[in-house]
């Protein structure tokens with residue numbers, strides 16, 4: 001397991017507001033939300049960033065998007081949300097364990113992140 005904060009959350013070493021878990025990923029509420037809904041979907045496999053994903057990760061990456069879809073519906077934002085993956089320092093990534101942000105609940109054109 002990676003030594004990032006997300007690796008520690010996945011292993012249970014540090015707590016988080018977990019809203020979903022399956023054998024491949026977890027989803028937690030972001031500790032510093034940028035919108036009324038701000039959830040992070042985090043694979044248990046510790047891929048540092050999207051640009052390091054390989055063909056072996058194909059099924060996992062598809063799974064993560066389907067979890068995003070399911071959670072967006074559960075969170076009541078299915079009609080309007082964003083999925084963001086920050087890649088690398090230049091892309092604004094701060095935790096080097098791949099994760100997808102689900103951002104929603106804002107009025108379109110407001111609360112942009």
Ligand code: 5GP
Nearest residue numbers: 005016028029030031032086092093094095
């Ligand atoms: P990045 O900038 O890497 O794409 O996003 C990292 C995100 O993780 C940020 O939105 C930040 O607020 C969130 N984050 C960092 N540490 C923690 C934590 O310990 N718990 C939770 N729930 N979110 C965290």
